[in-house]
Amino acid sequence: MREMQAWIKKNEDLTQKYAPPGWTYKGTYAYVLGFGRYHVAALWECSTYGDFDVWREHADENWVNLNEEFMDFFENAPGEAVLLREIGDTKILERSKLEG
Numbered sequence: 001m002r003e004m005q006a007w008i009k010k011n012e013d014l015t016q017k018y019a020p021p022g023w024t025y026k027g028t029y030a031y032v033l034g035f036g037r038y039h040v041a042a043l044w045e046c047s048t049y050g051d052f053d054v055w056r057e058h059a060d061e062n063w064v065n066l067n068e069e070f071m072d073f074f075e076n077a078p079g080e081a082v083l084l085r086e087i088g089d090t091k092i093l094e095r096s097k098l099e100g
Contacts, residue, residue: 018063023054025043
């Protein structure tokens, strides 16, 4: 964990510099006091669902190298991803009201 912490701190500026267009790196945070399912969570912000295609196709050599180095800290197991939107920017669907 100390090696990963040092690597993240050393490479945060590069992570944003070489990030896919449309994406903003918000930082990597550690779960503390046993709260959370994993050790860390990297937070990213984007504006449109199309930005996911940009991420998938982003092939900048520096970006790829950073991600390969970062992945060396993890087991080859599935992780967890969460997609959030601000509540004011969320389409709300309500149940139809049944008469009678």
